[in-house]
Amino acid sequence: MTNTTRRNFIKHFGQVALTIPGIHMMTASAATRSSASPGADVLERERPATKPVAQQPLGVALVGLGKYSTEQLAPALQETKKCKLKAIVTGSPEKAEKWRQQYNIPQQNIYNYENFDSIKNNPDIDIVYIVLPNSMHAEYSIRAAQAGKHVICEKPMAPTIQECEAMIAASAKANKLLSIGYRLHFEPYNLAMAEFGQNKTFGDVKKIIARDGMDIEPNVWRLNKKLAGGGPLVDVGIYCVQGALYTSGELPVAVTAKEGPKTDLVKFKEVEQSMKWTMEFPSGLIAECETSYAQEMNLLRAEAEEGWFELDPAYEYDGKKGRASDGPFEFPQVREQALQMDDFANCIMNNKKSKVPGEMGLRDVKILTAIYEAARTGKKIRLSESKHYKPQNQ
Template sequence: MEHNTTKSRRAFLYQLSLAGLSIPLASSTFADEQKQTTMQQKKEGKLGIALVGLGGYAGGQLAPALQQTEHCYLAGIVTGTPSKIPVWKEKYNIPDKNIYNYDNYDSIKDNPDIDIIYVVLPNSMHAEYVIRGFAAGKHVICEKPMALTVADCDKMIAAAKKAGKQLSVGYRLQFEPHNLEMMRLGTTKVYGDIKKMTAGFGFMIGDPTQWRLKKDLAGGGPMQDLGIYCVQGICYTTGMVPVAVTAQEGPKTIADKFKEVEQSLKWQFEMPNGLVAEGEASYGSNMNFLRAEAEKGMFELSPAYNYGGLRGKTPEGPMNFTNINQQAKQMDAMALSMIKNQPSIASGEMGRRDVKLITAVYEAMATGKKIKIQ
């Protein structure tokens, strides 16, 4: 299995590097402008972020969000697709010396412009590039899920400690006002004890060749990609960590897409106080909610997990929060914790917890048994 995974990773990176374009040299005027921009950002005390992997999330969400941040900025990129370089370089004013590929990635250690590495690669590559990022002496933000195994999470946490740097996981909703309100209402028992807790996230997945449907790159299907939001929501709304789980895989109605991973699944977390919290994730149906039924009424988000347009309601009416740029808020909060040398809310330990819970869900699904979570 390890051999196949390694081959798949290499094949993925090889595909990224097929478009063999050379990096154009910046004119002296352009280079001077870039240098001045970098110096100004540093003078303002901002931390430079290098995005590792320029897929849809990096290009569509993170890079634009970094134009709105106060404590960090887009300083560099790491990509295996040379054809993307001129576009990113011009759009975001990135100097040649801050552009890397997967072969010279480790030399980022010599670049003082880069303070933080943000790993936005397929799930199975997180551990390797996070650990190498710490070896380069940088802080690291890793997209969720943190890794595919608890053992890899432990290695990543150990690498952070050895480097004396911070590890954060890209849990944007930990900083989003609607979800923070769910957290407050649940943990402070504004409406009494929660009697029923449910969460669901799903959509109809498109391209059947994408990496999210390949087990050795994604580690699984919608549980890894979407179910993790439900796991998070259940934990931060109840303020508890599950102690046991049962789970059931759903039917595969789109067989050509789901040869390697689940199409959908449901699970039931047993919480320490006896509450049963139900979760569901799917690549074959649309759902998007986080709901708590308490002694004095119900409070919920629907949609709960989107990048924007979140809506919430309580027994007293709708939640009146402005939707924010979640990624900008997330990266600013993480950069500020690094500047102040304070632990991030979305820590490596939180990422490890969720990987442990997801692993238990998959074991319960595979065995049909209740799995205790130590």
């Protein structure tokens, strides 16, 4: 592909993607990709609806009113077309009153953690979005499914493989959808990385570099291993795992890892301060990844036979920037959480599977578990049972 062709592709990609319902940012080539590819679920064109789409937006209950709900999800729900903020669950009466006034939430749609299960009697609530510390994801996802609600759970899905499996089983038993809050699957810059990598726009990708880190403030729940399940690897490092998988379109076959030194033994008493790991893929591609709670990093880069392409920053809520060996590429900045939630509502309305299902969350938790094992043992961990890492064919 010549530089001119690539530039035309990028320009066309940005224009056409915005006209597609659900803004999944795919091109004609992505639409014809075989669903057998491990990454095909990322860019697959929406299938025709199997039943008429409901006219009324679906009601969403946010469970946990921390920073992410306050600064990202609630504002995003003011932009959604197919779902609407209808209820909240919080243990803080002060937060409950503030949100009631700000978002005009009826008193009967305000719940706490003691009466949470009574949401089953509320027809206003169709979707429950779990935005709690990681250790609580499984419990409240399962209880929401048992209450007859569809569930979105924030990443990481849960601290253990067993909890992830229990969440999937509970939603299946209730015949409800379970999705993970992987917002970047609906964001144009990251979807361009998947498009370039999987369609070999710059030839075969040989190496991926993924880094995500931040200088975390002290005394937050993410530094408590019981609540978080781990440190930066499970919190922001999971974006590196995801980025490598959807850029390559492959699933890793082996991992090696090494935990970094701790410069603050008080702050990082319970969780790792940093982690470096390598993922090996069937094609021979290598992904070199790094995450930290003491250093700002935000990069997703692919080095290919005929050039390179990268995002820096790659995983932030806004301000993402894309560059390639033949020049920059630009897309509109979007509220990806709004696109994510509208897509899930559309799946419910049209009897479709989520593009980011619980099975994908389980797959990633298995990879994170292998990375921790590799760091602990100093050995290469082979992901021999690769079928366990494949997302459902969607």
